[in-house]
Amino acid sequence: MARQASRHRGPRPGWFGRGRTRALLSAGLLVGVGAVGTSAYWTDGGTVAGVGFSTGALHIDLENNQQVKPETITDWPELSLTGMADGDTRAALMTVANNSVGDAKLSYRVQAAATNPLGAALSITVRRGGTISSGACVNGTLVGGANVSLDGFDEAVGAHLARGQSHNLCIQVRLPSSSGVSANATSAVTFTFPARQEQ
Amino acid sequence: MSAAKRVARETLLWVGGVLGALCLLSLLAGWLFQVTPLVFSSGSMSPAYAAGALGIAHEVPASDLAVGDVVSVLDAQGQRVTHRITGLDADGGAAVLTLRGDANEVADAHPYVVETADRVVLGVPYAGYVLNAAASPFGLVAAALLVLALLLIGFGRGHRLVPVGLASTVALGVGLGASGVTPWAFTSAYWTDTADATVRATTPAPGSHQQPVCTSNEGSGQNKAEAKLTWTGLGPQYEFHWELWKGTSPGGSLYSSGTLNPVNPPTSVTLMFGIVSGGGGNDSYYAKVWTRLVSDHSNVGSPTTTLLHSGPRPNGPNWWMYCGQG
Numbered sequence: 001m002a003r004q005a006s007r008h009r010g011p012r013p014g015w016f017g018r019g020r021t022r023a024l025l026s027a028g029l030l031v032g033v034g035a036v037g038t039s040a041y042w043t044d045g046g047t048v049a050g051v052g053f054s055t056g057a058l059h060i061d062l063e064n065n066q067q068v069k070p071e072t073i074t075d076w077p078e079l080s081l082t083g084m085a086d087g088d089t090r091a092a093l094m095t096v097a098n099n100s101v102g103d104a105k106l107s108y109r110v111q112a113a114a115t116n117p118l119g120a121a122l123s124i125t126v127r128r129g130g131t132i133s134s135g136a137c138v139n140g141t142l143v144g145g146a147n148v149s150l151d152g153f154d155e156a157v158g159a160h161l162a163r164g165q166s167h168n169l170c171i172q173v174r175l176p177s178s179s180g181v182s183a184n185a186t187s188a189v190t191f192t193f194p195a196r197q198e199q
Numbered sequence: 200m201s202a203a204k205r206v207a208r209e210t211l212l213w214v215g216g217v218l219g220a221l222c223l224l225s226l227l228a229g230w231l232f233q234v235t236p237l238v239f240s241s242g243s244m245s246p247a248y249a250a251g252a253l254g255i256a257h258e259v260p261a262s263d264l265a266v267g268d269v270v271s272v273l274d275a276q277g278q279r280v281t282h283r284i285t286g287l288d289a290d291g292g293a294a295v296l297t298l299r300g301d302a303n304e305v306a307d308a309h310p311y312v313v314e315t316a317d318r319v320v321l322g323v324p325y326a327g328y329v330l331n332a333a334a335s336p337f338g339l340v341a342a343a344l345l346v347l348a349l350l351l352i353g354f355g356r357g358h359r360l361v362p363v364g365l366a367s368t369v370a371l372g373v374g375l376g377a378s379g380v381t382p383w384a385f386t387s388a389y390w391t392d393t394a395d396a397t398v399r400a401t402t403p404a405p406g407s408h409q410q411p412v413c414t415s416n417e418g419s420g421q422n423k424a425e426a427k428l429t430w431t432g433l434g435p436q437y438e439f440h441w442e443l444w445k446g447t448s449p450g451g452s453l454y455s456s457g458t459l460n461p462v463n464p465p466t467s468v469t470l471m472f473g474i475v476s477g478g479g480g481n482d483s484y485y486a487k488v489w490t491r492l493v494s495d496h497s498n499v500g501s502p503t504t505t506l507l508h509s510g511p512r513p514n515g516p517n518w519w520m521y522c523g524q525g
Binding site: 033187189 | 209212213216218219221223225240241304305307330333334338339342343346350352353354364368371375389390391392393395396397398399401402404406434435436463464499
């Protein structure tokens with residue numbers, strides 16, 4: 001029957017016959033696609049369904065910067081930490097913006113590091129959406145703890161930033177009383193804002 | 200049957216058969232060889248694996264991993280991430296991986312501890328779009344219609360196996376998908392970016408203590424310390440050294456000296472001078488006080504000088520120490 005069919009329908013591998021095998025094999029397409037589709041909806045509670053493919057670039061920017069890479073604000077002018085005596089508190093507002101290309105949502109963290117014994121003594125308070133009152137950060141949402149050690153600070157800022165959105169972070173730095181830090185001490189303080197794309 | 204119809208029939212059967220065979224083979228390969236097709240939903244691994252690419256990953260133990268491999272792992276939130284290994288620390292049977300997307304300038308914030316990882320061995324550009332489209336409701340309906348058409352073509356209208364076969368195929372696919380054994384995954388090759396700001400922090404230049412305030416206090420009895428010098432403490436890193444000189448500043452002879460422990464502001468440091476035995480008479484004294492660093496007992500700045508004098512106690516036979524020149 002296969003040879004007869006091949007005579008009628010032109011040259012092709014005889015073992016595919018009238019097409020029943022291929023028709024049966026094609027059912028595998030439905031098995032595969034069905035399985036893939038079902039698992040996409042099933043296992044991820046719909047979050048993956050119709051997943052968007054995002055192309056572009058992620059940009060987290062500070063202050064008024066626009067898509068700067070690599071981005072470092074050296075000697076951030078808003079925050080002065082010079083001449084800090086024991087018990088001094090300084091605060092400043094940092095604008096963190098998502099200026100990504102393409103529809104990329106991002107989450108980010110606030111990390112802080114500081115060198116030398118002065119850096120080890122400094123404490124930090126970060127408030128998302130906070131404001132400055134009497135030289136200290138008030139209101140908004142506390143990120144991490146209040147007056148915790150600055151060096152090694154590493155906290156996720158709870159809210160995501162959609163493209164075009166920005167946060168005002170109030171950053172407060174304090175040298176505790178009785179810090180024991182000697183005069184003329186210096187410390188290089190770095191605030192880092194690592195961001196990652198979120199679906 | 201016309202030539203055009205025959206060509207169309209053959210084409211459909213071939214396309215359907217090949218696609219179906221590929222699907223079945225990929226399912227089989229996934230189960231037999233731990234191969235997982237990965238759909239890249241974002242572009243931090245471009246250009247090697249752009250958004251929409253389909254990567255073929257093979258599960259390997261941590262000991263087989265090396266820096267430079269592209270691996271797919273689950274992050275702390277259970278989200279699948281596919282990035283390149285830039286740092287690797289073997290830790291027994293596990294490995295601590297530092298990953299970074301090729302298009303990212305910074306590594307992922309946290310390392311991943313894995314015992315096995317899906318290493319990406321092959322990438323097919325744009326195939327992820329096809330898989331994603333196929334898995335959409337529209338794609339499923341299209342696949343179902345195609346298979347129905349092919350079954351009808353292959354077996355002929357009215358064949359009683361056609362509807363049964365179609366229904367069981369759909370049931371099988373849905374069952375496999377729902378059971379979670381389907382070896383495939385969407386992976387986020389998420390982008391990262393970072394920005395930082397630096398600030399220089401300093402403490403004030405070393406300050407020595409202020410000029411002491413001297414108060415003369417008359418007590419009762421002999422040899423009471425009655426000239427009291429006070430000044431504000433400078434914190435735990437500063438101690439104070441004092442000397443009492445008999446004579447007129449800057450001359451005279453050293454009478455006594457000592458060191459005072461650090462005092463935290465705003466508490467005051469107190470230093471009291473009285474007459475010791477044999478120290479009577481109308482005489483000039485002066486007290487010098489230095490601020491010193493506790494760390495190495497070195498002097499900070501210049502000493503302060505406070506003039507004192509001894510004189511007769513009013514209404515009494517004894518001699519006392521008073522503030523001032525006398």
